[in-house]
Amino acid sequence: MSLAATLAIRAAANFNIVGPFALRVTPKTNSDVDGYLWACHAGAATEGLCYAAGAGAVSGSVYEFYYNYTFDEESLYPGFISYVFPYQGADGSLVKVPSLLQLYPSYSSNVNLALIPPGSDGGTSISLDEDSGQFYMGLQHDDTRWNSTIPIPETPRNVSNFHICYQWTGGYWYRSLAWVSGYEGAAPQNPSCEPVNLGIESLGSS
Structure with missing residues (x-):
């Protein structure tokens, strides 16, 4: 079933979840x-989004992600990429904690690391195009030509500045997901970063 059809079926509810699906990156x-992308250990109860090469369908819990969003009759609102964080409870039982992806800004770089801490507080809202299945940041202004004169009103545009970079991902050196601050096509300060499209894809058979 297509993403558009899935959204249409679930549109009657205020809060919806799509998934599980794989996070696909293409150049x-x-x-x-x-x-x-897969959920890789980045520190105490924290996951990064590490890159794994290959075009074949993937399966397994570390590849299973979700998209939590709200919807009304007029529009689909930005939602959150989520991952179910499993751990062993005090009584030995398996506990599953839905956890949201968060982009962490750096004060010395324009490369913002993507991490998934446990829990549903503080996630970064991201939009999902229901036709292409690609993620983006919606309705951003271009300030590259602003000055003392009030600019002519312009239509904000969608921006997709996801990158795969070699970087410290929590406490580990990984090739993982980041977002580069700036307008569409902004150059990352980290020279290892490669711009990618980030989207969803059906999981393979387990």
Whole structure:
């Protein structure tokens, strides 16, 4: 079933969840980045989104993600990429905690690390195009030509500045997901970063 059909079926509810699905990354430029993201250990009860090369369908709990969003008759609102964080409870039982992706800004770089801490507080809202299945930040203003004169009103545009970078991901050196601050196509300060499209794809058979 297509994403558009899934959203249409679930539109009657105020709060909806799509998934599980795989997070697919494809290159925006002539690079070798073409694969999937998986939940990799980044520190105490924290996951990063690490890159794994390959175009074949993936399966397994570390590849299973969700999209939590709200919807009304007029529009689909930005939602949250989520992951179910499993851990062993005090009584030995398996506890599952839905947890939201969060982008962490750096004061010395324009590269913002993506991490998934446990729990549903503080997630970064991200939009999902229901036709293409691609994620983006919606309705952003371009300030690259602003000055003392009030600018002519312009239509905000959608921006997708996801990158795969070699970076400290929590306490580990991984090739993982980041967001580059700036308008569409802004150059990352980290020279290892490669621009990618981030979207959803059906999981393979377990």
